Amino acid sequence: MALSFELTPEQQELRRVVRQFAVDKVAPRAEEMNAKGAFPVDLVQEMGAMGLFGLPFPEEYGGSGGTFLDLCLAIEEIGRVDQSLGITLEAGVGLGAMPIFKFGSEEQKRRYLPALAEGRQLAGFGLTEPGGGSDAAALRTTARRDGDGWVINGSKQFITNVGTDISAFVTITAVTNDDPRQVTNFIVPTDTPGYTVGNGYRKVGWHASDTRDLYFDDVRVPAENQLGAEGRGFANFLSILDEGRIAISALAVGSIQGCIDECLRYAGEREAFGKPIGAYQAVAFKIADMEVQAELARHAYYHAAWLMSQGQPFKRAASVAKLYSSEAAVSAAREACQIFGGYGFTTEYPVGRFYQDAKILEVGEGTSEVQRMLIARDLGLPR
Amino acid sequence: MRIICPVKRVPDTAASKKVDPDDFTLDRDSVEAILNANDEWSIEEAMRIKERDGAEVIVLCMGPEQAQTTVRKALSYGLDGAIQVTDPAIHGSDAVATARVLAGALREESFDLIIMGNQSSDARTTLVPAMLAEFLDLPALTYARKLEIDGRKLTAHRETASGHVVVEAEMPAIVSVVEAINEPRYPSFKGIMAAKSKPLSTRDLGAVGVDASEVGLANSWTQIIEATPRPPKQAGEKVDDDGSGTVGAKAIADFLAAQKFI
Numbered sequence: 253m254a255l256s257f258e259l260t261p262e263q264q265e266l267r268r269v270v271r272q273f274a275v276d277k278v279a280p281r282a283e284e285m286n287a288k289g290a291f292p293v294d295l296v297q298e299m300g301a302m303g304l305f306g307l308p309f310p311e312e313y314g315g316s317g318g319t320f321l322d323l324c325l326a327i328e329e330i331g332r333v334d335q336s337l338g339i340t341l342e343a344g345v346g347l348g349a350m351p352i353f354k355f356g357s358e359e360q361k362r363r364y365l366p367a368l369a370e371g372r373q374l375a376g377f378g379l380t381e382p383g384g385g386s387d388a389a390a391l392r393t394t395a396r397r398d399g400d401g402w403v404i405n406g407s408k409q410f411i412t413n414v415g416t417d418i419s420a421f422v423t424i425t426a427v428t429n430d431d432p433r434q435v436t437n438f439i440v441p442t443d444t445p446g447y448t449v450g451n452g453y454r455k456v457g458w459h460a461s462d463t464r465d466l467y468f469d470d471v472r473v474p475a476e477n478q479l480g481a482e483g484r485g486f487a488n489f490l491s492i493l494d495e496g497r498i499a500i501s502a503l504a505v506g507s508i509q510g511c512i513d514e515c516l517r518y519a520g521e522r523e524a525f526g527k528p529i530g531a532y533q534a535v536a537f538k539i540a541d542m543e544v545q546a547e548l549a550r551h552a553y554y555h556a557a558w559l560m561s562q563g564q565p566f567k568r569a570a571s572v573a574k575l576y577s578s579e580a581a582v583s584a585a586r587e588a589c590q591i592f593g594g595y596g597f598t599t600e601y602p603v604g605r606f607y608q609d610a611k612i613l614e615v616g617e618g619t620s621e622v623q624r625m626l627i628a629r630d631l632g633l634p635r
Numbered sequence: 636m637r638i639i640c641p642v643k644r645v646p647d648t649a650a651s652k653k654v655d656p657d658d659f660t661l662d663r664d665s666v667e668a669i670l671n672a673n674d675e676w677s678i679e680e681a682m683r684i685k686e687r688d689g690a691e692v693i694v695l696c697m698g699p700e701q702a703q704t705t706v707r708k709a710l711s712y713g714l715d716g717a718i719q720v721t722d723p724a725i726h727g728s729d730a731v732a733t734a735r736v737l738a739g740a741l742r743e744e745s746f747d748l749i750i751m752g753n754q755s756s757d758a759r760t761t762l763v764p765a766m767l768a769e770f771l772d773l774p775a776l777t778y779a780r781k782l783e784i785d786g787r788k789l790t791a792h793r794e795t796a797s798g799h800v801v802v803e804a805e806m807p808a809i810v811s812v813v814e815a816i817n818e819p820r821y822p823s824f825k826g827i828m829a830a831k832s833k834p835l836s837t838r839d840l841g842a843v844g845v846d847a848s849e850v851g852l853a854n855s856w857t858q859i860i861e862a863t864p865r866p867p868k869q870a871g872e873k874v875d876d877d878g879s880g881t882v883g884a885k886a887i888a889d890f891l892a893a894q895k896f897i
Contacts, residue, residue: 261704265711265827273821303824316824 266322270329282334285460286605291416295337300371305344309353314366320495321557324502331506335609336460338503343412346496347377351423355437355480355488376414378424378466379489382407386622389486393468395426395438401474402438408466415449415464422466425485435486437479446471457609494567496617497574501553504577504613507606508546511588514603515539518592535591542584549577568630575623578613585610636690638681638748641737642674644698644705645757658852659859660727661757670708673752676812678712679819680782681750691715697725697736710830711822717833722840727852734766736850739843741771746807753778753811764811774804780815
């Protein structure tokens, strides 16, 4: 089989257009949005008009008719200037819309997907619970059958895109039939009585992305809001995370590339002891190492996305990409700050923001420890 | 309505350019080529008319074979089709020769409106829209910062050094636009994908009724006889203020006055 790393002319053009948008529209506002914790609904909608929120979905559902790799390219380029907006796109498509696309009925797809794919609405992915995290199966949220509908009780934690002005609904996991092994997914619209969205967290990074806790107090949804088969909800949601890891890897590559962009500029301008600091090996080698990280991480997520597109097993490749790129992103951002010296610890340059934003990449959509566990299991190590 | 948008493939505005030492034409292979930025405004204006009133919008590009990427870029904004005029004899054509070729291509087409950027970012002559109007015997509303259409009547706000004047014409006509007219959209992914399958008609000089003896470097009215590299950037003048601000402020005011900005 041929080995090709070349993007199609259309993928190259997509990358160029998203890059241009990111540089023109996102970069000038990134620090202000970060400082204020302001969620940019207008940028989301503009990205929606460009078709970015519908990239992997067919046109019949309002999508752009592209591939998951196309989505990853867009996430990388947005993340290259602003990680908050990058995760908004990643979560909006990969976590918000994807469960509807993959598990929804034809009617649910026609009803919910177009507004999400066009960036007019956002949806959340309600899996994690206060006692959950890596032990994602430890679910306490329940759904009890009541007449021809369901009554949901419980809470969710660290849920993205559920508290914005355009957040329309959240899909959740809930234990059904009082059997912890019987987990089912439901669609809960934002305006459902008994459903409360928390005030959000004071986070270390990703300040301009929307992260909330959710509370379900006798929330009644009709039977038509059940998503996918009864009892399949946990496996279904975990499969969403497998794909999401590839997208998080793309976001991490955006962070590394953003650090390289900034360091190249700074190391070429800032002078010390009579020459630009980029002329000193201490600085040049750091940037060279970042380039190695960016290239390896990018190839890793391209490969995982390619395997997925070929219908081949891709979970291990997704974990490899996510693990390597997220840890490399933290390392690259730390070194970028070091190159900027005192300025790296200020908000005057973006590298400090990349550093604060990078840490969560090692945690969200499966911690580094979970990735190592998944890789080890896939290698057949004894359990 | 049928609108034609002439566009130009230009070297990346941000890149440093090289001039061929032999014929003083731009070395187009040494820099990335892009769609002329001013043409994004004309395409946007045409797309707004299309979305508002309904129109078929066609892109017209004179350039080498590689200019097809520029044509596809233009199509990705949602245009309906393209005409590309390619012929080895065109190389080195000046503004008159360019207008001659574009006019030849346009004579073969039906159209109500031609909208184009007021200048290209490489040559910056601003002459082609008016020359095209002369060749085609059409009214030209140039430097439009606002364009209104009422039936067959066009009203343009023409940008001048001190403000704008309002000019009118009946279609068919040529309009050239300036940056203030709109904010161009970004191509959508669907537009990028659709661009590769939009109809593209490629024509040579013969097909547009222009003789090779009228175009190209040797037959251009403008001849470049010498080219000098841009001198290195000079150090600026540094003014030390005494802390009161008056010395610095006066220096800035004097500078602006000397440059006739104030």
